[in-house]
Amino acid sequence: MSKNKVRVRFAPSPTGPLHIGGVRTALYNYLFARKNGGELVFRIEDTDSSRFVPGAEDYIIESFKWLGIQFDEGVSFGGDHGPYRQSERRDIYKKYVKQLLDANKAYIAFDTPEELDAKRQEIENFQYDASTRGMMRNSLTLSKEEVDALIAEGKQYVVRFKIEPGREIHVQDIIRGDVSINSSILDDKVLYKSADELPTYHLANIVDDHLMEITHVIRGEEWLPSAPLHVLLYEAFGWADTMPRFAHLPLLLKPVGNGKLSKRDGDKLGFPVFPLEWHDPKSGDISSGYREKGYLPQAVVNFLALLGWNPGNDQEIMTMDELVNLFDLSKCSKSGARFDYQKGIWFNHQYLLQQDNMAWTPAFDKILKENGIESTPEREAQVVEMMKTKVIEYVDNDNNKKKRNISFVSDLWPLAKFFFVAPEYDKEDKFVRKNWKEDTAADMQELAVVLSGLTDFSVESQKAAVDPWVEQTGKRPWNAWRVALVGTGQGPDMYELTAFLGKEETLNRIQSAINALG
RNA sequence: GGCGCAUUCGUCUAUCGGCUAGGACGAGAGAUUUUCAUUCUCUAAAGAGCAGUUCGAUUCUGCUAUGCGCUACCA
Numbered sequence: 001m002s003k004n005k006v007r008v009r010f011a012p013s014p015t016g017p018l019h020i021g022g023v024r025t026a027l028y029n030y031l032f033a034r035k036n037g038g039e040l041v042f043r044i045e046d047t048d049s050s051r052f053v054p055g056a057e058d059y060i061i062e063s064f065k066w067l068g069i070q071f072d073e074g075v076s077f078g079g080d081h082g083p084y085r086q087s088e089r090r091d092i093y094k095k096y097v098k099q100l101l102d103a104n105k106a107y108i109a110f111d112t113p114e115e116l117d118a119k120r121q122e123i124e125n126f127q128y129d130a131s132t133r134g135m136m137r138n139s140l141t142l143s144k145e146e147v148d149a150l151i152a153e154g155k156q157y158v159v160r161f162k163i164e165p166g167r168e169i170h171v172q173d174i175i176r177g178d179v180s181i182n183s184s185i186l187d188d189k190v191l192y193k194s195a196d197e198l199p200t201y202h203l204a205n206i207v208d209d210h211l212m213e214i215t216h217v218i219r220g221e222e223w224l225p226s227a228p229l230h231v232l233l234y235e236a237f238g239w240a241d242t243m244p245r246f247a248h249l250p251l252l253l254k255p256v257g258n259g260k261l262s263k264r265d266g267d268k269l270g271f272p273v274f275p276l277e278w279h280d281p282k283s284g285d286i287s288s289g290y291r292e293k294g295y296l297p298q299a300v301v302n303f304l305a306l307l308g309w310n311p312g313n314d315q316e317i318m319t320m321d322e323l324v325n326l327f328d329l330s331k332c333s334k335s336g337a338r339f340d341y342q343k344g345i346w347f348n349h350q351y352l353l354q355q356d357n358m359a360w361t362p363a364f365d366k367i368l369k370e371n372g373i374e375s376t377p378e379r380e381a382q383v384v385e386m387m388k389t390k391v392i393e394y395v396d397n398d399n400n401k402k403k404r405n406i407s408f409v410s411d412l413w414p415l416a417k418f419f420f421v422a423p424e425y426d427k428e429d430k431f432v433r434k435n436w437k438e439d440t441a442a443d444m445q446e447l448a449v450v451l452s453g454l455t456d457f458s459v460e461s462q463k464a465a466v467d468p469w470v471e472q473t474g475k476r477p478w479n480a481w482r483v484a485l486v487g488t489g490q491g492p493d494m495y496e497l498t499a500f501l502g503k504e505e506t507l508n509r510i511q512s513a514i515n516a517l518g
Numbered sequence: 519g520g521c522g523c524a525u526u527c528g529u530c531u532a533u534c535g536g537c538u539a540g541g542a543c544g545a546g547a548g549a550u551u552u553u554c555a556u557u558c559u560c561u562a563a564a565g566a567g568c569a570g571u572u573c574g575a576u577u578c579u580g581c582u583a584u585g586c587g588c589u590a591c592c593a
Contacts, residue, residue, distance in 0.1 A: 185522095
């Protein structure tokens with residue numbers, strides 16, 4: 001077994017959909033593993049049975065599949081260090097809890113949650129530690145017989161870590177350098193609960209990381225304060241020499257206001273905070289996801305990678321392979337990053353534009369079908385080609401309608417509808433009013449005559465017929481012609497559009513416009 | 519309250535003691551486009567404050583301020 005092989009893990013709790021911040025943590029773990037030729041483990045930390053949410057685990061797996069983040073082992077991926085679900089590792093934890101108990105590095109405590117609450121009420125800033133454990137109901141204050149009797153009669157208890165006060169504990173963080181705190185401020189953390197026979201995060205985490213031979217722990221900054229506790233646990237088990245290296249990532253902050261990005265922010269501010277759409281099994285609420293919103297996974301990955309890390313130069317558009325190549329934990333920033341979803345939109349725009357036209361057609365085809373349009377992939381690709389750089393969307397931002405270029409395939413429909421459906425003519429439309437005057441109908445009549453003489457309706461053929469007519473008469477038919485075919489001022493070049501629609505449809509629309517607008 | 523972490527344009531960030539502080543998003547202006555877009559060009563926009571170290575500090579140190587995180591029988 002290669003002692004030096006890099007092994008990292010992503011270990012979410014199945015308490016709901018995977019948060020975008022969690023996605024980034026997983027991504028960094030993935031990039032780090034690939035970069036160093038190591039392995040990425042997928043572990044499920046379901047030690048809090050009360051918070052378990054059905055479907056969450058599958059959701060998380062599907063999310064990573066969509067994003068292209070691959071695991072080497074773990075839940076649903078197999079491997080030699082299983083089981084990878086903490087709820088299936090009870091016996092393992094029990095063994096290690098006993099080890100700590102036998103070594104007098106942990107103790108059994110019978111205080112009920114109610115008693116602890118009462119203590120907190122009674123004493124300001126109460127903390128269960130070396131200064132208070134002597135006045136609580138635990139195996140340190142009770143005799144062995146009393147403890148055994150209480151357990152025998154089925155009393156619930158927890159196992160607490162016995163922290164020695166007054167020690168300066170140092171954590172060497174790859175991103176932050178030396179971080180130290182005094183052990184006196186730590187409380188005697190609960191390591192194990194008899195109620196569900198499961199450990200808490202801290203114990204399970206240390207035991208699993210050790211047993212799974214994890215070499216680097218890359219996680220969010222919210223874990224930094226408990227890192228010294230984890231160091232103490234590694235020492236207590238005698239695993240200090242194989243303790244993994246730590247890297248605490250900066251947090252993702254709300255786009256506006258204060259605090260870290262939370263699961264609730266997304267739909268409140270109009271952008272997804274989850275990779276995939278999530279249907280809450282209890283409340284029935286639906287939370288939007290990047291996939292369903294029309295984002296490309298490469299765009300999401302690229303965007304997320306740059307939130308808290310950069311390659312050290314100005315390069316922004318990077319494939320997964322490039323990211324792997326360039327990734328460096330020491331280049332991660334230390335401060336929290338505000339989640340700028342507008343930049344995320346820009347990334348999607350970039351990736352969408354890069355895509356082959358045919359890649360758009362499945363999504364576009366779906367939208368067309370929803371609107372009752374039957375078409376062919378070739379025809380759709382042709383429209384995409386013409387519209388690709390003409391995509392706009394109106395985003396309701398703080399009640400101000402802002403026009404911006406966005407690229408979601410779904411934006412195509414309102415802007416490309418006229419390719420498939422004849423427009424409704426609106427005399428009040430600004431563009432129509434400006435470009436459809438009293439004598440326009442007569443001009444269009446003439447144009448129709450010119451066009452009806454053509455048998456070949458290609459761009460070149462139309463040009464050959466219409467350009468001389470334009471030159472001779474000095475007429476400017478373009479905008480009115482556009483009104484006739486599109487209904488307003490948008491769309492591609494007139495000849496392209498006309499060639500796409502074909503002779504019959506073009507002449508029909510010109511006639512309809514004359515009838516409707518006079 | 520306690521402990522910890524952080525602090526460069528509105529936002530994401532570059533700079534590892536030499537700066538006329540660079541790039542991107544967003545914003546504004548112009549050019550291009552017979553429409554709407556796209557695209558291109560340009561403009562505005564920053565080192566939290568105060569000390570110290572130094573020939574020289576955005577970069578190092580300290581203090582203050584501010585922000586964030588943790589402070590559960592949750593992770």
